[in-house]
C-alpha cells in the first residue's frame with residue numbers, strides 16, 4: 001500500500017476544498033441556522049462530479065474510495081449534515097443502482113442520480129429491525145402484475161424530499177432462512193399510500209431523518225431492484241462499502257473540531273500566554289493528533305482494500321469503530337478547548353460532538369463493528 005497521496009487524489013482533494021469554499025460556503029455559511037438540506041446542493045455536487053460516480057461519453061465510472069474518503073472527511077469538517085446527505089445520495093442511492101439496476105433502471109434513475117437531478121433515500125431500518133437488519137417485517141405481497149407493500153421504515157435519511165425511495169421488503173415469508181426471503185425495490189416518493197414524516201433530532205444538523213409508512217402501496221413488478229430474494233445480501237454489500245464513508249464522516253468531525261481548537265488555542269490568552277503555550281494543553285494536541293493519524297491510516301487501508309477489489313469488510317469495520325470512538329473523544333475535547341464558546345450554537349465546533357455521536361449509530365453500532373472484527377481476528381493479525 002502506497003501511503004503517499006497520488007497526484008490524482010491530491011487534485012481531487014483540492015477540487016473538493018474549492019467546491020466547499022466557492023460553491024457551498026456562500027450558500028450555506030456557518031452561523032446560519034441549518035434546518036434543512038437545500039435540494040440545490042445535490043445539483044452542485046452532481047455538476048462537480050462528487051456523487052460517487054462520473055459519466056464520460058456515456059460510460060459510468062465509480063469514484064475510487066481513496067478519493068471519496070477526502071470528500072466525506074472535508075464535508076464533515078465543514079457540515080456533518082451536508083456530509084451525510086451527500087453520502088446517502090452517492091453511496092447508498094447511486095451505489096445501489098450502480099450495482100443492481102437493470103439497463104432500463106440505470107437510464108431512468110442512475111444517470112440523473114449521478115448528476116444530482118434525481119435524489120434518493122435508502123430504507124432498510126424499521127422500528128423493530130436496526131442492527132439486526134434481516135429482522136425486517138415490511139411485506140411485499142405478489143399480486144400478479146404488482147406487489148402490495150405494507151409496513152414501516154424508520155430513521156431514513158433524505159426520505160421526506162427524495163424523488164425516489166429504495167427499500168427492502170419480505171417477498172417470500174416461507175423462505176427457510178429469513179435473509180433469503182427479502183427483495184429490494186425502488187418507488188417514487190409521491191406514490192399513493194406512502195406517508196413520509198420528518199423527525200426532530202440532533203447531530204448531522206440540517207440533514208433529514210424520517211419515518212416512512214407504507215399502506216397498501218402498489219409497486220409495479222419492474223420496480224424490483226436486483227434479484228428476488230437477494231435484497232438482504234444486496235443491502236449488506238452496500239452497507240459494507242458505506243462504512244468507509246461513515247468512518248470518513250466521523251473522522252471529518254474530529255478533524256474539524258481539532259482544526260477549530262488549534263486556531264483558538266493559538267490565539268486565546270490565559271494566564272499571560274496563549275492556551276497552546278501551556279505544556280499540558282500542547283501535549284493534548286499532540287496526543288489527539290496521534291489518534292487522528294491512526295484513524296486516517298485505518299480509513300486509507302479500508303479504502304485501499306476496497307479499491308483493489310479484495311475483501312475489505314473487516315477493515316471498514318476497524319476504520320469505523322476506531323474513528324467513531326476516538327472521534328467522539330476528540331470532538332468533545334475540541335469543544336471544551338473553546339470553553340463557553342464551544343457550546344454556543346452559532347459556533348461550528350458545537351456541532352461536532354453531536355455529529356460524532358450519530359456517526360456511531362449510522363451504518364452499524366459499535367457492537368456490530370466489533371462483531372465483524374472479531375470474526376476476522378486471525379486474518380487481521382496475519383497482516384500485522
Ligand SMILES: Cc1cc2nc3c(=O)[nH]c(=O)nc-3n(C[C@H](O)[C@H](O)[C@H](O)COP(=O)(O)OP(=O)(O)OC[C@H]3O[C@@H](n4cnc5c(N)ncnc54)[C@H](O)[C@@H]3O)c2cc1C
Nearest residue numbers: 122123124125130131155156157358361362363364365367
Ligand atoms: C442519523 C441516522 C441516520 C440513519 N440513516 C439511515 C438510512 O438512511 N437508512 C437506513 O436504513 N437506516 C438508517 N439509520 C438507521 C441505523 O442504521 C440504525 O439506527 C442502526 O443500524 C442501529 O439500529 P437501531 O437504532 O435499531 O438500534 P438497535 O439495533 O436496537 O441497537 C441499539 C444498541 O444495542 C446494542 N446492540 C445491537 N446489536 C448488538 C449485538 N449484536 N451485540 C451487543 N450489543 C448490540 C448497541 O449498543 C446498539 O447501539 C440511520 C440512523 C441514524 C442515527
